[in-house]
Amino acid sequence: MTQEFARPNLGKEVPRTDDELGLDPDELPNAEARTEILPTTAPQQAGDDAATYSYASIPPAANAPTDPDRLRRNRNGYDRRGTxxxxxxxxxxxxxxxxxxxxxxxxxxxxxxxxxxxxxxxxxxxxxxxxxxxxxxxxxxxxxxxxxxxxxxxxxxxxxxxxxxxxxxxxxxxxxxxxxxxxxxxxxxxxxxxxxxxxxxxxxxxxxxxxxxxxxxxxxxxxxxxxxxxxxxxxxxxxxxxxxxxxxxxx
Incomplete structure (x- = not known):
């Protein structure tokens, strides 16, 4: 019996990293079920144990959501007005x-x-x-x-x-x-x-x-x-x- 997952809305920015998910991989429920469904990101050798899923192995998106205006202000010191x-x-x-x-x-x-x-x-x-x-x-x-x-x-x-x-x-x-x-x-x-x-x-x-x-x-x-x-x-x-x-x- 397989589990059904809600199809993500590809029109919105979705979380892709641990920090954006806000979850601890060690404390996730149904961790064993997830390892059966989600493949590993790296090929496993023949002598390895059962495949395990590593959330940290997900590469960051090519266009990760950022705030360029905020980054530019911080880099140029606009927000640090002092006195x-x-x-x-x-x-x-x-x-x-x-x-x-x-x-x-x-x-x-x-x-x-x-x-x-x-x-x-x-x-x-x-x-x-x-x-x-x-x-x-x-x-x-x-x-x-x-x-x-x-x-x-x-x-x-x-x-x-x-x-x-x-x-x-x-x-x-x-x-x-x-x-x-x-x-x-x-x-x-x-x-x-x-x-x-x-x-x-x-x-x-x-x-x-x-x-x-x-x-x-x-x-x-x-x-x-x-x-x-x-x-x-x-x-x-x-x-x-x-x-x-x-x-x-x-x-």
Whole structure:
């Protein structure tokens, strides 16, 4: 009497090795019956005992099931990010919180800030032709963009918004006093330059996995889209300056 076996489904990947089967050959039930049905993989000599079946003798498949993407990531170290995500979180926290701090100063007068009316007056004295429009745009970009940066939410748009703001702030301070003053002098732009550089770094590297955007492609491997946002932010700063302020910041 022979045993009937279910015909395997050749359209799916089937296990072929001990590890894939998840079984111990020594503990298999009906081992004797299997030795009668399944042939050995190597010819037996005349003096050998009864043929025995060796599961380990099954050769691996020519196209064994693999995960090439996972193997490639492991080989190139993509999954071993170390403290990279923590560092990006710290960078986002510092940059975003700084923009929020300056934004609430301008909006509500907190932390000894000028408040909304004081911000409009300051912009008017600084030569802005449309201070009533520039002030709310400035506050919205600093507060909204700063909060989104801290959260790591819609990071490319948030970074682009605050980058446009800080570039206009740099041009504004540069145009208030003659000559280029980076660190010393009333028109020093050191802080603005550092914030602009840090914002560009977040935009081009992504927010990391410690962010709301962690499942987005730009979180860990941003592409050409982030570079496009960078160019658009620079263009937005130039258009805003030309339309709402006018004049040459280098003069």
């Amino acid at each position: 990279l995500d923590l560092g990006l979180f710290v960078l986002r926290l510092v940059v975003g919180a700084t923009f929020v701090y300056h934004g609430v100063q301008k909006a509500f007068g907190w932390f000894h800030g000028p408040g909304f009316d004081g911000t409009k007056e300051f912009l008017t004295q600084g030569g802005w032709d449309q201070a009533g429009v520039a002030a709310p745009l400035l506050i919205a970009a600093e507060v909204g963009g700063g909060i989104l940066l801290v959260l790591g939410l819609a990071t490319p748009l948030a970074a682009g918004a605050v980058l446009a703001v800080i570039l206009d702030a740099l041009a504004f301070k540069q145009g208030m006093y003659p000559g280029f003053q980076y660190k010393a002098g009333p028109g020093a732009v050191e802080l603005e330059a550092i914030l602009a550089g840090a914002t560009v770094a977040v935009l081009l590297t992504g927010p990391g996995r410690w962010s709301v955007d962690r499942n987005r492609g730009w979180a860990t491997r941003p592409g050409w889209g982030s570079l496009l946002v960078l160019l658009l932010a620079v263009a937005a700063a130039a258009v805003t300056w030309w339309y709402l302020h006018g004049g040459n910041p280098l003069a």
